[in-house]
Amino acid sequence: MKKLLFGAIVSLGFLMGCNTTEYNYQSFTNFDKGMWYYDSAAIFDFEAPNTHEPFDINYNVRNALAYPYYNLYIQYELMDSAGNVLKSALAQDILMDPTSGKPFGTSAGEMYNHEFNLIPNYKFPYQGSFQLRLKQNMRMDTLTDIYAIGASIKPSENP
Template sequence: MKRLGFILFIALLIGGCDTNAVYKEYTDIEDGKWYIKNAPSFTFEIKDASVPYNIYYNLRNSLSYGYYNLYLTRYLRDASGKELESRLDELLLMDPKTGKPNGDGLGDLFDHKFLMKRNYRFPKPGKYTMQIRQYMRQDPLLNIQSVGITVEKVTPTN
């Protein structure tokens, strides 16, 4: 059993490294019940506004999730709280025709990384906050385990 734990730990270390990531954070959804009023916020600092960034949704759901998709509303704010953008996005967690889960799975859980914004240039260096709210109109939305974001500097290879 210890050996299996060690192997999983090493696999996470190797596979979990985002060399270009300037920020990566998750919020666990208590008991897998995502209430509409629960809108996780992620505050990060951009030190270099002269380069573009890719921003991703990170999501973990169980196979018991009742839909093939997930609608999320995102809000990007600057350090003063000024809203720079809000948008409704649809994430496809499963193939709509076959029901086959997308993402990387281990047992009943599946992890997803969806591109939210490509080559985004922040207006200036500073702190920014991304807030995410589920928009499925089911309250609570069941079997979503965690949600988060990753902010990565764009390099010629990504």
């Protein structure tokens, strides 16, 4: 009986220690000389944290103050390991005030970091490997002064 009780307590402690709400994936793709080519996708491979909690899928942008536009269009695709597209859309996000040109985000000298929510409250349909593909869709062959694009997956702040 003592062994059974001890086993139950250890199992419960293990399950409580595996709290997936602490899951936090973050990765970046750097662009050489701050040039993001139209035909170049930033690809992020990750494992689904679980299927019962909602997660926010975000993307991050690191740009120079010299970035020539106030906005950024991103085409994204969320795919499973079989290549099935689960979500796809075009997102527009604002990097600078369109009127004054004042940059948003956090700065480190001439560089600015932004985080945008791409897919809020997403529940993964099953455990396994997934891929997020991000492409710039500014209709420019080469987008300048974008130094990195990242992806992050965190427990949803507003489930």
